[in-house]
Amino acid sequence: MPRPRSSALELAQRWKLALDRTPPRGPAGERLGRGTGSSLEFQDRRAYSVGDDVRHVDWRALARTDQVLVRLWREEVLARVEIVVDASRSMAIAPEKEQLAVDLTALLARAALEAGAQPAVVRLDARPRLVALDELDSKGLEFDGRAPLLESTRAASSLFRNGAVQIVLSDFLSPHDATELVRPLGARAGALALVQVLTPDESLPPVGVAQRLIDCETDEALDLVLDAPTVAAYCKRLQRLTDALDVEARRARGRFVQLSTAHSLESICRERLAREGLLTPSN
Numbered sequence: 001m002p003r004p005r006s007s008a009l010e011l012a013q014r015w016k017l018a019l020d021r022t023p024p025r026g027p028a029g030e031r032l033g034r035g036t037g038s039s040l041e042f043q044d045r046r047a048y049s050v051g052d053d054v055r056h057v058d059w060r061a062l063a064r065t066d067q068v069l070v071r072l073w074r075e076e077v078l079a080r081v082e083i084v085v086d087a088s089r090s091m092a093i094a095p096e097k098e099q100l101a102v103d104l105t106a107l108l109a110r111a112a113l114e115a116g117a118q119p120a121v122v123r124l125d126a127r128p129r130l131v132a133l134d135e136l137d138s139k140g141l142e143f144d145g146r147a148p149l150l151e152s153t154r155a156a157s158s159l160f161r162n163g164a165v166q167i168v169l170s171d172f173l174s175p176h177d178a179t180e181l182v183r184p185l186g187a188r189a190g191a192l193a194l195v196q197v198l199t200p201d202e203s204l205p206p207v208g209v210a211q212r213l214i215d216c217e218t219d220e221a222l223d224l225v226l227d228a229p230t231v232a233a234y235c236k237r238l239q240r241l242t243d244a245l246d247v248e249a250r251r252a253r254g255r256f257v258q259l260s261t262a263h264s265l266e267s268i269c270r271e272r273l274a275r276e277g278l279l280t281p282s283n
Contacts, residue, residue: 002099003140004106008265012110015269017081017117017165018280079190080161081112084122085141086152086170092143094199096261101169101197102141103265108167109133114282117165124149124170128156149174150181163190167278172196178244186252193278194249196242196258203238203260205231 047069058069085105092098109119110133121131125145145152149170160166166189186192205211210225224230246256257276259268273279 001140001142002095002102004103004137005099005265008103008107009110009137011266011269012107012114014282015107015111015274015279016114016282017108017111018115018277079112079115079117080164081108081115081117081119082122082160082164082166082189083108083112083119084124084153084156084160084166084168086145086149086168086172086174087123087125087141087143088145088147088149088152088170088174089143090171090173091197093202094261097171097197097199098141098143100259100261100265100268101143102136104169104195104197104259104268105141106133106136107265107269108278109136111279111282112165120159120161120164122156122159124152124156126152126155128152128159130159148176150176153181153185157184160185160188162188165189165191167193167195169195169197171198171202172241172245173202178241178248182245182248182252186248186254189252189254192249192252192254193276194245194254194256195278196245196256198258198260200260200262205234207231 047067061067061069083105085101091101105121109121112119119133121133121136123129123131123141126147131141147155149172153168166185168185172194182192182194205226207226207228210223242256242258249256255276255278257272257278259272263271269279274281
């Protein structure tokens with residue numbers, strides 16, 4: 001079971017999450033919400049009501065108008081960032097794939113902390129659960145789930161908080177309709193990002209190679225030779241899938257990012273996640 005590499009934790013000190021939307025409610029923190037609260041930023045006044053804090057009475061307004069008014073202040077909220085990790089067996093099809101998924105989880109969680117947010121790691125399988133950051137560091141993540149991604153996200157709905165920034169890490173190579181998968185997530189999330197992790201062979205399978213394909217959920221096996229027409233048909237289906245995910249992410253005012261295990265984590269941060277607006281330098 002892979003644990004986050006030290007290089008991922010070091011990179012997390014150089015990047016912070018680029019939060020581009022504020023959730024409507026949350027515990028007190030550093031980001032300003034849409035409601036009223038106890039920050040130092042003045043928002044408005046209203047008539048005094050029984051039970052209002054007298055410390056918020058606007059005495060100058062009382063002196064000018066003989067009306068008892070209270071000052072309202074912008075509410076401070078601590079944004080919740082949910083890193084939702086697909087823990088299905090397909091994410092462990094290659095050691096470098098599951099390692100990248102674990103490294104990204106740890107990096108994004110700490111990038112959320114660096115941005116003044118509250119990270120929550122959600123491990124998706126038939127029985128989704130929250131994973132504490134110290135557990136992630138010491139034990140890593142296990143990718144042994146068999147449930148399709150759509151079923152896992154539905155099962156995790158009670159763990160998701162309305163208005164949270166949500167980042168879904170998966171290969172998305174599970175039978176599902178992009179609309180059916182993404183729209184319920186986008187309807188609840190304050191901001192949404194879909195991050196696809198693929199190996200080079202998953203992006204473009206080699207032609208002329210005999211392979212045994214095993215369904216990660218059912219263990220059903222299929223022997224075939226990857227000739228040019230077969231590879232072309234696969235690439236066309238994969239392109240349709242990624243196009244659909246991109247369209248649905250944009251409809252949810254989010255974004256879709258495809259990553260390859262062929263690239264280093266440092267270049268992924270700089271060339272993909274930062275350019276797509278998910279990360280920004282912390283200094």
